[in-house]
Every structure is written in structure tokens, then in C-alpha cells.
Amino acid sequence: MSTLNDGAASLAHELAKAFLARRGHSHASMTPSEIAETKVDPYEDTPKYAKAAVIAICGAIALLGLANLFTIFMRTKLGSRLARTRAYRRKVAFYRWIETSQPKAAGWIRFPTAGVIGIIVLFWLFIGIWTFAQQPYYRSRWNVGSPPLAMRTGMFALGCFPFILAFGAKWNLVGFVVGCSHEKLQVFHQWLSHLFLILSLLHTFPFVVQGTHEIRPNTDGLNPHGYSQLYYSWFVSHKVYYWSGIAALVPLVVLCWGSLAPLRNRSYEIFKLLHIVSAILFSGFFYVHCNALLTSWRYIWATAAIYFTSVLVRFGLILVRNGRHVARGRVEALADNAVRITVRLPYNSGHRWTAGQHYFVNFFKVRPLESHPYTVANAPRNDPSSVASPDRLVLVFRINPLSGLGPRLLSLASSSSPTTPVLLDGPYGGLAAANRDFGRHDALVLVGGGAGMSFCTAVLEEVCGRVLREEEGVRVKKIDVWWAVRDEEAKTWFDNQIHRATEYLPKGFVTFHLFVTGAQPSDESKEKLDQEDEPTPPCSAAASCATSHVPWRKTYVRPSLPDLLTARFCAAPDGSTLGIASCGPASLTTDVRRAVAARQKVIAFARAGAERGVAEVELHTEEFEW
Template structure:
């Protein structure tokens, strides 16, 4: 006797009757039956994977080109002999690409996103939008013939986005490794992809409400919700997604009162609801089609990331198991704080770590950029001083500030998580390096300067021109790194480093007689606002003997209160009419009062750049907008000048 034929389900058995002959016949004759719904999710995987592959290949090209140029030039012992500057079609396209993609808007809310990143986000929304809505039909002929195709396409597409959202939000992830973009930059894509996923989750839900309303009214809709739990767990997952997306908006994450509590509550609630969303999606999808494949991938990514951070990225193993390292607090001028942690952790210049000090705050895990580099003698297994410098705000940093003022001799157990981020390209492969900082944004720049000085001293760098522009509010902030910058300058050849400091909230004052170097005391603010106005701008001559080995402080002063647009468009010395517009490339420090005219001043200054230039900026959003737009303008100069090949921009991201 032959065994009965088992008919494979053509629809979700929890919602539809698979024994209906008409339903089976209808689904079997469809070009895209319900059983092929997994293809819709695969369409997103191929699209996102293709983008990662493209940016990964571009990153690999830059890395190999830096190594090739660096190795070729140093192997020939001639820093002026480089590879042929013959430009390929790709090089010319790159100039147009950067001129377009570096541009930023100064509008609030858009300054964090460059035009290139904005186009990438738009493409990530338009592709699934066209895929979902350009195909027909949206609904079946009758509700019993299957779910609305519009809901099926959008639901599988949103489901396939889930592992990518988690991957983009992880501190250590494969996309960062492939593309060279730090997790703090990918976090922008993490947020936007969350909005896109939330939108298509809503598109998935709406047809299941409209269809019963059109074919039976509210009574039919109530019957469906009362008769099947699939609708309810779907609503629960949608509520979690709603909070995960809209709860991440800046005005909610950084509410003014109480700001620290609100952000910490957001972080922990974000994790809890994320776990709840994945759990409800397991329940809601019930392993139909390939739905659980993407949920399994989400869990694997999440668990592996946590294990990697816990085992390899956190300093649990100090002198004793789970003892961490000891953190020492040092008060700095202008309300600054320095944390020094002797540790065996390895890091590179410009990277950041997360620090947790349980005795101060058990749950807080705050990111700080490392302001030091590892010593050559301790790179393998010894201890290095990991230095963090910051100005306090609220919460954890305010408590650390108070301790540094009241109990500076007390040390605390600290757990370090990292390092993360950094610069994927080699600064020493660029002839000119310009670093622009605002306030505490100088911390990664000091580390990069120390790293560059070490490479130049060993003869392992092509760099022959280093420039630093640092904007602070008060003179006292200049005390933070004067010794480190001066030490790096003394290790560099003469005429290689120029530091230009801008002070924005001080009255221009007259300095003491004689040379004032970067290793001595900076000038103090005037005691009263009636302090007499300084004389005309002047330059101090270079010092002699030991003073020549230090920075010489050259002062270029503007008349107090004169900040006309004409002055701001002059760079780098608005008031020094007798001084050449391009400063001498010596190891001098030039002090200026006011804000640097970066937007209009950098392009003319680029005439003295080398063949390949890296511009590194770390500061407030307005500063990054000005620098990015200035670098975008410079790309046309490279096109017209055969002496220059590349001006590369790296913007350090904070506040994510």
C-alpha cells in the first residue's frame, strides 16, 4: 500500500488553511509564491554586502598604496624620490569624489553627516523602498489566498537588516576591520539603518490592518487579533523597535535634565529593549521561511562581540585576576583633568578606550581618547602610561574632577575596554600633515605628533612638514600639553613643525620682555578688563643656545574688538601686514587671539603643501564643517597642479 502524499505548506499554517485546494492551486501558479519570500531578505544582504565590499577594496587600495610609496622611497634612501605621479582614471575620479563627498552643511542636525555619507544613507533607504513598492501586487485577490505581498517583501527586508544594525553598533566589528572606519563613525549608519528598519517594519504591519478593515471592518480586525497571538507579539516587537529608533534621537538621549541620568537610562534601556525585540521576533516569525537565519546571525554577532570584548579587550588580568589597573588623577589648569593608568594594554596613536571605575560609578563606561603613545622599551610585555585628558561635564567626569581637586593622591581600580578606532592610514606616508584641534580635541593630535616624531627620528617617515592649529578658550588650556609638544619638537629637524594657537576668550595682552618658550609659563589673563591695549604686532627673534632647542613664541596680535570679515578672510596672520601670508616652517609657536578662519584661510595655505597631504581635524562640529568644506575646495587645486597628488581628510568623531 502506497504511503499518502504529504503536501508541503504553501502558506504560514498558523494563519492560513493549507488544506484549501484553491489556495494551493493559487500559490503554485504564482510567479512569486509565499514560499519564495526568503529571496526578498537575500536582496538586502547582497546590496549591503556589496557596499561593504566596495569600501573594503577602496580601503585596501589606500593601505597598499601608502605602504608601497613608503617602502619604495625609504628603500632608495631618498625622501624626495617617490613613485611616478602619473594619474590614472581612478585617481582623477577620486578627486571629484572627494570634492563632492567631503562637503558638509552647517545646519544644525546635518553637520555630523557629510554629503557623501548622506548619499550613502539615502541609497540605503531608496533601494529597499523601490524594491518593496515597485513590485505588484500589494494585496492578494482574497485574504484567504495568502498574506499581502507588500507586507511579505517589507517584513523580510526589515528582518534582513537586523544583523547589520547590530554589527554597525558594535565597538569591535567586521565592517570596521574591512572598511577601516571606526565604530564611532559606523554608529551614524547604525542609527539611520535602525530608522529604515523601523519604517519597513511599519510598512509590514499596516497591510495586516488595512486588509481586514476592507473585508469585514473593525469586527474582522478584532477577531483576528483575539484569535491569534502572532499579531500581539508582532505589536510588541514593533513597540520595541519604535523606542529603539526614536528613543535614540539626540533630544531624548541628551535631555537637559537630568542629562547624565537620561543618557545612562537610554543606554541600559536600549540594551534591554534590543534583547526584547530579538526575543519577540523569534516568537513572531516562528521559524517560517528563512526568518530565523537572520535572527541567529544577530545573536551570533552580538554574543561573539561581547565575548571578544570581555576576554581580549578588557584588562581583567592585572597583577591579580579581575584586579584591573590603578588610575591616578591629576588636576590641570582651566578645569582640566588627567587620568594616568599604568597598563599592559597595547594601543596606537589616536585610538580611544572606555574606562570603568566601579568605586566611582559601577555602571558608567565612558570613552576617552588616549593622549599618549607606547614607549619603545615596553611595547612587548611591559607597562605603559595610558594618559587621558578631558574637561568635566556632568556625571562621571564631574565626579572625577571633584576627586582630582580634593584627593589627588588617591588611586582607583579601573577597567579599560579597548582600544578602538584610530586612523586606518599611515600619517608617516604623507609629506605634509596638518592637524586642527579645538579644546580637548588636541588629545589624539598629541599622540599622533609623538608617533610621527618617533618615526621621523628612526628615518621611517616621508613627512617633512607638520602643522598644528589649536583653538582654546583660555591661556590655561595651553598648559595641558606644552611639555609633550615641546619634547616632540626638540626631536624633530629644524623647520619641520609649526604650531599655531588661537585663544578665543582672552583679551590680547603684552608678553614679558625676552623670549617665552613653550616649556615655560604661558601668559596670564589681565586682571581687569581695563588692561591697556598692546602695541603693534611684532615678532620675537629666534633665541640662542638652549632656547633654540625649544619652541620660540612669536606673537601676532590684533586690535581688541576688531573682528571684521576682511580680517577673518586673511590667513594665517590677519593683523600682521608686514609678515608674509605663509609662515616660515620652523619649530615656532605662533599665538593669535580670536577664531581661526579655517573655511577661507586653509585653501590659500594649501599652496605650500607637499605632494600628498593628510588633514586631521578633531573638535566641535562647526570646526569640522569648516575644515571639511575647505578640503573639498582644495581638490580642484590638485586637479590643476601636477605637483600634488592627494589631500586626504580624517575627521575624528565624538559625542556619539
């Protein structure tokens, strides 16, 4: 019996050595205690960490997908009856309180909402606790095996890799499942990338620590100079794992740190080029570094499949929608350094959008190699009598007249032929992507900041059109439009659109409030503060107006949105519902979210019969910065 036991131990010893040798470890003999050491968090079992990361992320996506399905169900007749119950509204308000609560920015560091922070923190804790709570971190000797801490973190990073590209893609399957657009998922793309960098560093350091502190034995006569294990493996043995790991780590640092807001916003086009080049370099070196060890290449090929499927679908749609008819846009200069691009689209062009969506637009005659995202400032035609007539897509945005697209667009606007072919990539985002129906609310508040009014104008056109057509399920009785702009002249940007959308509605159905945040008015105009503009005849379609014929109520001060929204919540009829759509700079959307979150908390925790004013608030925000 003892002979059999000794034989089994010897066989296990030889198998362990052969197993480690196949994976680049030393052929040095191991003692029985070292063989037993390799069975604690063994190398061959480390793929479970990559699987755990995949399961955790897919589980979160599945839960959010179920929440999205529940939102869709609530639009049915049965769901709409349930939505009017107090118990449902309190539970939804609690969920929305977490979803909309947002800490204030700390300098250039912007924080996501509390719900997003919770998801990120839970996943980081899941990875961190499992990484550091499990022992051991190192093996007793270099030749016994790779440091378990390095293997755990490397495999966790590998499991996250496919989702980094999945969250960053424009045509996004994850967004379809959870009910949001690609720009909303950018926060997960960014924070998962930073986690990947941290895990990569934790994967690297154990090899450096153990490899530099241990001298490789010269029992085989191959290390007469007494090099450390790491130096010998890299520079003498030339093992691919080491140089390729550092080669991948350098572009990874550029990808993560080069994407920080100050660097990205300072020169977006340079950032974009470096991001693409660094991503290609990293992917190549990462593929070499994995070297088909364990199940590593499965994740790399899965990542490639996810990414290239997204790219092929996206560019296939671009080809289908633009191939039959390359649209032309007419460029028009507006007040306060803004331009309007009006794109005429035949009915069969393939372009279909809904209110609040955006396109990535390429202007061939301006900068043919660049594309930029712009929100469509108008809703599509829904009049059955206009099926065969051309539709038009209106883009309004502010420019820098001294750099970027600005000088060329202004030059084109003043030329004898102020048109350019445009390539349209989209549409993306908007209310439809989030499965929101603002027509079901009793009242709406549309909040725009600067050119963010494009989003509000499109929503206004769509909702007003549905009201005039008396569509089933539309309950809107009141709309407030709040617009914060630097220059009062900007009120003419959307003059014709707003007039056409609201001219047949009852007086007072839509109220307009303009907050001018730039230069203070003259003494004469100060006497007219908080007075409505006198309506003027509509402007011609070919020229912009010098004065607005929309009855704006003007205030020359930066709006305090928390105070305005709180007052609006309290002034609403008891038990009514309110939809809020907001688009503008980050500071504006943060103020709106915080005010809405405060109201959601009141609704969620108020005692029965104690709540007053609006009983349900639904918020949708769009931002300039992703």
C-alpha cells in the same frame, strides 16, 4: 483528459488550502482565480527579499573591502611608485572628494559625508523601488493570503536585521574588512535602524488596512458578532503574529526615536539604559513574532551569532588585557575644567595602542558602573631601550564640574590619594584602524578643538619620534599644529608632552598656532597678539605649568578653517603631499572636511599643468559625537 485536468485542479486547490492553513490563514475555500492569485508574488517565495537585502549589503562591504586592500597595496614599493603619478592622484582625489564632502548641519540634524549619503540613498532606493514597483500590494480577500506588500517589507527588514547589530558592535568585523573603526560605522547602524522601522511599519499597515475593512465570514459559526478579520485573529483566535508584532514595534520606536541627538545628548546614561532594555524587549518579541515562519529564524540566529561573538571577543580581550594587572590612574586637575589621568602600565600588561586610538575607561572609585570613551593623548614608547620600563597612557578631557563625573574626579584629584583603579576597554580607532600612514606625506596639519587636541598630540608624538629615529619611508618636513580653545590657560594641558616630542627637532619644523575663542584679552595682552610665547624652562612632571614653554602663536578669534586650509594648500610646494588630522566638535570637523573636499575637487578636475600647490591631500577626522 478533461477528467485529469479537473483532478489536477482540485488537487492544486486542496494543496493551496493546506499550505495556507499551515501558516495561519483561513481554511475557507478558494476559487480557481484566487489560487492563481496566490501564484503572483507567492508567499513561499518571499524569503528571496531577505536574501536580496543580505546580498546588497555584503556586496557593498566587499567593494569597500577591496578598496581597503588597494590602500594597503599602495604602501608597497610598487604601490608607492604608482601613487606618485598624476593619473593616480586625480582618481584618488575624486574618490576623496566624494568621501569628504559634507553638507552643513540643519539645527541638530547632522548629515554624513556625501559618500555615506550615496551608499545609504542607493540602498534605500533599492529597497523602496523593489517594494513599490512590484504588484500586487494586497490579496482580494484576507483568507487568500497575507498582503504581498507586507511580506516584501517584512522580509527586507529581516534581511537587514543582522547588519544593524554588526554595524553597532565595538569589536567590529565589518570595520576590519573595510578599514575603519566602530564609531565610523555608527551612521550605518543608525540609518539602517530607521529603515528597519519604516519597513516594519509598512509591514504592519497592510494587515491593519485589509484586516479592519473586511468582516470575517460566519460560515463556520465562530464569528456571530461580525468582527473584522484583524479583530477576530487577534482577540478571538489569539494568533501570536499580531500581538507580538505590536509588542515588538513599541520598543523599536523607542530604539530609533530615543536615539535622536537631542534626547541622546541631553542624558546619555538614561539613553544607554533605555537602549539596552528596549533592545532586549524588541529581540524577544521579534523572535516570537517570526514564529519560525519561512526562513525567519535563520536570520535571528545569525544575528545572535554575530552579536555574541563580538561581545565574547570584546570582553575576552578586556579580561586578558586587564586580568594580569588592573591599572591605576592618577587624577590631576587642569586649567579650564579639565583633568588629566595618567595610567602606568607595565610592559607585559597586554595594552598596545597606536596614535589617535581611544579607550572606553571605567573609573572604579568614581562611577564603577559607567564607562566613557577617551582618546589617548600620547603615543606609546618606541624606544628599544625602554622595553622593560613602565609605559604610561595619558588621558586628558574636559569635564562638567557640576554634574556627571566632574565633581567626583575633582574631589579625587584634591584628596590625599588621587588615584583610582581603571578598567580599560580597547584600544579602538585611530590612524591604524583606517590604514593611514601620515609619515609618507611631505607636511602635516594637525587641527584640534578643545580636548580634541589629545588626538593631535598623540599623532605629533608618533610622527616626531619617527622623524628623529629616521625611519624608512618617513618624508615629513613640516608640521603645523592649530588648536582652538576657549581659555588660553588650556595651552598648559599638553605642555610637557609637546616639549619632549619636539625639543630635538630643527627650529621651525613644527609651528604652533593657538586660537582663543573665549573671553577677549586685556589691553596689555592685545599688544602681543600674533606674537610667539617666549620659551620657559620645562615644567616638573609632578605639577602642571602656569605658563607654557611651547612657542604658541596666539590669535584671539575663532579660526576660519576653510580660509586657513585653502591658504595652506596654495602655499605648499607644487606637487607636494599633505596629511591633515582633525579632532574636535562636529562644527570643526565639518569645516575641515568641506575645505579638504574643495581641494580634492580642484586636484581631480584641474587641467594638466594648471594645478598649483599641494597635489595630494589625505584627511583623517575624529569627532566627539558619534
